[in-house]
Amino acid sequence: MADGPGSQGHGGELLLYLTDEQLRQGIEAMFFAYRAFTADPDRILQGLHYGRAHHRAIHFINIAPGTTVNNLLSILGVTKQSLNRVLRTLIEDGLVESKVGRADKRERHLHLTEAGAALEHQLSEAQRARMRAAYRQAGPEAVAGFRRVLEAMMDPEMRRHYSGLREARG
Amino acid sequence: MADGPGSQGHGGELLLYLTDEQLRQGIEAMFFAYRAFTADPDRILQGLHYGRAHHRAIHFINIAPGTTVNNLLSILGVTKQSLNRVLRTLIEDGLVESKVGRADKRERHLHLTEAGAALEHQLSEAQRARMRAAYRQAGPEAVAGFRRVLEAMMDPEMRRHYSGLREARG
DNA sequence: ATTGGAATGTCAACAAGGCTGACTTAAAGT
DNA sequence: ACTTTAAGTCAGCCTTGTTGACATTCCAAT
Numbered sequence: 495m496a497d498g499p500g501s502q503g504h505g506g507e508l509l510l511y512l513t514d515e516q517l518r519q520g521i522e523a524m525f526f527a528y529r530a531f532t533a534d535p536d537r538i539l540q541g542l543h544y545g546r547a548h549h550r551a552i553h554f555i556n557i558a559p560g561t562t563v564n565n566l567l568s569i570l571g572v573t574k575q576s577l578n579r580v581l582r583t584l585i586e587d588g589l590v591e592s593k594v595g596r597a598d599k600r601e602r603h604l605h606l607t608e609a610g611a612a613l614e615h616q617l618s619e620a621q622r623a624r625m626r627a628a629y630r631q632a633g634p635e636a637v638a639g640f641r642r643v644l645e646a647m648m649d650p651e652m653r654r655h656y657s658g659l660r661e662a663r664g
Numbered sequence: 665m666a667d668g669p670g671s672q673g674h675g676g677e678l679l680l681y682l683t684d685e686q687l688r689q690g691i692e693a694m695f696f697a698y699r700a701f702t703a704d705p706d707r708i709l710q711g712l713h714y715g716r717a718h719h720r721a722i723h724f725i726n727i728a729p730g731t732t733v734n735n736l737l738s739i740l741g742v743t744k745q746s747l748n749r750v751l752r753t754l755i756e757d758g759l760v761e762s763k764v765g766r767a768d769k770r771e772r773h774l775h776l777t778e779a780g781a782a783l784e785h786q787l788s789e790a791q792r793a794r795m796r797a798a799y800r801q802a803g804p805e806a807v808a809g810f811r812r813v814l815e816a817m818m819d820p821e822m823r824r825h826y827s828g829l830r831e832a833r834g
Numbered sequence: 835a836t837t838g839g840a841a842t843g844t845c846a847a848c849a850a851g852g853c854t855g856a857c858t859t860a861a862a863g864t
Numbered sequence: 865a866c867t868t869t870a871a872g873t874c875a876g877c878c879t880t881g882t883t884g885a886c887a888t889t890c891c892a893a894t
Binding site: 713714715717742750 | 878879881882883891
């Protein structure tokens with residue numbers, strides 16, 4: 495591994511020279527960027543007696559309408575008790591609808607109501623606005639790299655749930 | 665690659681055309697990657713009666729030894745009561761040392777003890793390992809893009825605290 | 835020297851949102 | 865018939881965030 499810092503590891507042949515300092519900067523960048531990334535929806539949710547957990551549930555129900563509780567559980571990586579607490583309030587407040595499964599009546603299929611979809615859109619638009627601004631500022635090549643690093647950082651288990659891989663990767 | 669599928673001329677200007685779907689994938693990538701990113705240190709901390717808050721305190725005390733409580737507060741973005749609870753246990757357990765300031769004796773200057781530095785290294789090494797693997801897998805160009813997007817995503821306020829900008833940006 | 839304000843620390847109470855464990859109900863699978 | 869699965873519920877615990885109130889210490893200005 496006599497490669498300099500500019501070595502190309504794209505094919506996986508040559509190794510990158512990565513100092514602890516470079517890695518540390520990446521770690522801090524993740525910390526600060528993620529905080530900013532969640533700040534906008536948090537601001538909207540605060541005062542509505544909702545939190546980040548509700549946002550996540552709403553997000554994934556919107557992505558996969560009709561998903562079951564069990565499926566949502568495995569995506570979110572929390573216990574059913576934790577999810578249930580969140581889901582119950584969303585259903586009570588009329589943002590989420592829970593329908594008994596046709597094929598398997600044990601399952602509950604989750605959908606957003608109109609009100610739920612409206613909140614989802616408000617939340618995701620706030621997040622998209624920041625993402626859009628960052629993408630524009632960084633440029634298309636940077637965006638591709640950003641996505642590549644994040645995908646490589648995920649647990650393989652979670653990569654299954656990540657919809658980005660099912661399309662637009664070629 | 666100035667005009668890949670992600671960019672498109674727009675009224676003569678070279679604006680990025682970003683679909684909601686592309687942005688959503690970026691949002692989800694952040695979610696899943698951040699979870700993976702914090703999972704390794706969380707695993708180490710669990711059972712030691714420490715949590716992510718302790719990790720963050722230890723991290724930034726290590727980066728800026730001698731930092732004051734107030735400065736740490738503004739970096740972490742939590743209340744002094746929250747930070748104090750964490751700091752107190754770290755001091756009691758002999759991981760952090762709090763020294764009264766010489767110039768201003770109201771201030772407390774924070775340092776890691778040897779034990780604290782050892783834990784810091786264990787935690788950061790776990791995180792670096794994942795980051796290193798992702799960087800190697802994605803390649804140097806992707807890493808540069810990753811950093812650029814994250815920096816653009818941060819709040820300007822927080823960019824001041826981000827050490828990555830003070831060096832290695834040319 | 836006294837006073838005002840800043841920095842720090844502490845106590846108490848509360849909420850969100852994780853967790854475990856135990857248990858029920860209903861439906862499906864065998 | 866029995867077991868397993870999906871979902872829901874109750875109770876209790878932990879971490880980590882929040883407010884509000886208050887004490888202490890010290891610097892700096894009056």
